[in-house]
Amino acid sequence: MSTTTLETAGGVKVVKPTVASHIRDYIGRIRGGDLGALPAVLGLVILVLIFGSARSDTFFSAGNFANLFNQAAGVTMIAMGLIFVLLLGEIDLSAGFAAGVCGAVMAILLTEKGYSEPVALAAALGSGVVIGLLLGFLVSKVGIPSFVVTLAAFLAFQGVLLNILGEGKNISIPDGFIKSLNKDSLSVTWSWVLAIAAVVIFALVQFMRYRGRAKRNLVNEPIGIILLRVGGLAALILISTAILTQERAINPVIASLKGVPIAAPVIGGFLVLWTFVLSRTSYGRHVYAVGGNAEASRRAGIPVDRIRISVFVIGSFMAAVGGVMLVSRAGSVDPNTGGSSTLLYAVGAAVIGGTSLFGGKGKIIHAVIGGAVIAVIDNGMFLMDFSSGTRYMFTGVILLIAAGVDALARRRAAATGNR
Amino acid sequence: MAATPLLELRGIDKSFGPVQVLHDVGLSVYPGEVTALVGDNGAGKSTLVKCISGIYTIDAGTVTFDGKQVAIHSPRDASELGIEVVYQDLALCDNLDIVQNMFLGREKKSGIVLDEPTMEQMAGETLASLSVRTVKSLRQLVASLSGGQRQTVAIAKAVLWNSRVVVLDEPTAALGVAQTAQVLELVRRLADNGLGVVLISHNMNDVFAVSDRIAALYLGRMAAQVKASDVTHAQVVELITGGRSGNLGLPPEKPTDFVDITPGVQK
Structure with a gap:
């Protein structure tokens, strides 16, 4: 192979990168099992082409394109938080109902208690942080597996939501900034x-x-x-x-x-914020390190327990943001806000986007790409008049394919010594 | 060679509950020399290393570093003195690249942002100073490196911090022939750069290939610390397995050291 080498810092010889070598490296990485977001992007393109050709008048309309942002916003926000949790190889099953509880806190403060929007918003996000601290403490300090902690929290938050809404009331939020967040442009x-x-x-x-x-x-x-x-x-x-x-x-x-749609810059803003945190700060570096090898991180002096708590805090905080977006889109909160398929869609979005369930591998952009895939499936199949039963089944198959791709890629990576 | 040891342990005792693991252990590490620490399984090598690195605190004895008596209570104390340990299981994160691993836990920052160019430059210079000149990229994931390259990164990580004593815990245990040679060469180079190197190994060939001094632990006691050139392969094996060899090593056990545990006999 005709590669020229050059000397870098201190005189270590490395291969000089060119556009061609870059593309070759990329193909090499993919063959080696490091797929990243590629399957999701390809899947998204294929889905768009399928739905577009089947319902070109409605699916390809500007109105529907704008609608996709609003549809995806809530799940994407929750998925962004979940990526932090997944990076450590943990799981947060309670994120959906945490979103519901935080949304309900906001709605109740806005309506029944008559607080202003900033106060209600801060209270919702603050509730997310408190929930995250609790989950993180139980997982990290008490040592209960996150699956069990968050499964228990999933049930409990469902109850909390029912109780604070007074046995199944539906509370509509007044017009204003919060309602415009995931509705207006x-x-x-x-x-x-x-x-x-x-x-x-x-x-x-x-x-x-x-x-x-x-x-x-x-x-x-x-x-x-x-x-x-x-x-x-x-x-x-x-x-x-x-x-x-x-x-x-x-x-x-x-x-x-x-x-x-206002939802687009909101998604973009959080995408930039968390991508910056993960890739440009030492905190983000430590999150990856703990997810990759917790013992090595401990020996390197990284406070592993604190990192573990912090990812649950970010996870639940983003769930609260997701809750605000869900409530904003529906214009109201009810006992099923953040329930039914919300959480599984969010986990699905992260995994479909390319984040590994086994920890150490993932990016925030995966939440956005995966969230788009989920929204396109939901939206496109609705336009094609499939029943919601069929939609769930199809989404399930897509999630299974994504997880399968992840597992196969890992096996492939293990075989090529490139985890 | 320098006459004064860089790191000197004297009279180290360490017990875990009723079990005394180290008895009156002494060890001297000289700058520019490789000191091999040998001993059978359970002789106390790992315990001694953990005492040096601050993971365990010693029960009795003194630690002198660079002529001054010091107290090492935590891994942080040890690294502040310039003592770095490269553990057997490497302690690298597979999902991070070479530079990220070398600076793990001690990232360089400008403001709150990671200072990647500075880190990459320092990592490159450190690898170059160890004559490592063959990596595809400093941004290669550690997962894609060979065993020898991984060990090299782990060692480079330890010397990056202007460390003065580097303890290597079985660095060649999992390596093939060529990679072992590569790592041993690196170990030698560390000493030639003026560092005090402690090499823990089970492999006599490795020990004789690179070390200047050999310290043999036997059942928690320091059997002997000798110059590698003064002893033979067989003598070292005897020191490891029996605690003494000829006039070297621990004094032979005297009958009074033993307690008669025959039933009915009172001592």
């Missing part, structure tokens, strides 16, 4: 401002990193790969924005409806 101007800002900031971060590494004579990604990445993201964001800023009201004379 940004103005067309703001849509474009945010979209362009996101692209510019992403490009700046990428090029600054490139320059910083080049200055220190470290091995850099080829500039072609960086341009490809920036260009790809720019195309994705700008085309989406162009579609979403089209008029999508049935009768625009009565009420105009255009602009990016």
Whole structure:
């Protein structure tokens, strides 16, 4: 093979990367069982093509595209939190009803107690943190397996939700910021401002990193790969924005409806925040380390117990955020908010996206991609008039396929010595 | 070679409940030398290492580091002095890359953000100083490395911190012939760079290949600490299995050391 080597920091010889070698490495990684989000992205494209060709008029409409964001928001938020928990090889089965409880706390404070929106929102998120602390303490300090702790919490929170809602009441939340979060859209101007800002900031971060590494004579990604990445993201964001800023009201004379759904920047914001935390801070590094080898982490001086508690706190906090999004979309909270398939959809989203159930492997973007897959299935099959029974069965099969891909990839990785 | 030891243990006692594991153990580690610590299973090698690294606290005895008496109560104390231990089971995270593993738990930061370029540079320089010049990328996952390369990363992780004493717990136990040679070469190079190296090994060939001094533990006592050039293979084996060899080692057990446990006989 004609690879040129170059010297990096201190004179260690490494292979000089080119666009071709990068692509070769990527293919090598995939063959070696490190699939990442690839199966999910491919699956998403295939599903979109299937539903699109079957119901091109409704599925490919701007209105339906906007709808997908609102549909996916709640589950995606919960899935983001679950990824932290899954990275440690733990599980949180109570995240769905934790979302419901936090949403109910918010709704009750807003209506019956008459508190302002910021207070109610803070109380909901605070409840999430408290729930996470409790779960994390029981798992980490008491030593009960997370499956049992969160299964018990799943039952208990279901009861809590019933009780605080007064045996099955349905509480509607008043119009306002919280209700608009997962219902309304940004103005067309703001849509474009945010979209362009996101692209510019992403490009700046990428090029600054490139320059910083080049200055220190470290091995850099080829500039072609960086341009490809920036260009790809720019195309994705700008085309989406162009579609979403089209008029999508049935009768625009009565009420105009255009602009990016507020849910999109909310998802994007949390995606950036948690991706930053996981990949750019020592805390994130320690989460991966504990998930990869807890004993090695302990010897390296990482406070393993505290990390374990913290992932449950983040998990339940994001469940609370998810709860707010669910309540906002429904406009109300009832004893089934966060119940039925919410939790399994969230776990499914994380796993379909490419996060391993065995710990140590996963990214926040997996929640977004997996959440999109779940939302597209739900949405597309609904448009094709399948019964909800069939939809559940199909989603189950997809989840099974995703988990199967993960298991097979791991076996493949073990065989190639590349876990 | 330097005449004064870098790390000196004297009269170390350690008990776990009623079981005394170390009796009056002494050990001297010299800079620029490899000191092999040998002994049969249960002789107390691991306990002694854990006392040095601060995982166990000693019951009695003194530890002198660089001429000053020190107290090591925690792994943090040990690493502050410059004592690093490379454990047998490696303590690397498979899902992290080489740089991430080398800085695990001690990441360099600028503000709250990880300072990846600095870490990568330091990792590269450390590997280069150990004459490791063949990795595909410093960003390679540790899972994809061979056993010898993994051991190299573990050792490089230990020397990254300007450590002065490196304790290696059976670094070649799980390696093939070529990789063993590679790691032994690295061990030798550590000493040549002026570090005090303690090598724990069961393999006499490895011990004689790299060490300057040999310290043999026998049932929790230090049987002998001798220069490697002064003893033969067979003598070391005798020290390990019997605690003495000729005029080397522990004095022969005297009958008075034994308690008569015959029923009905009062001592």
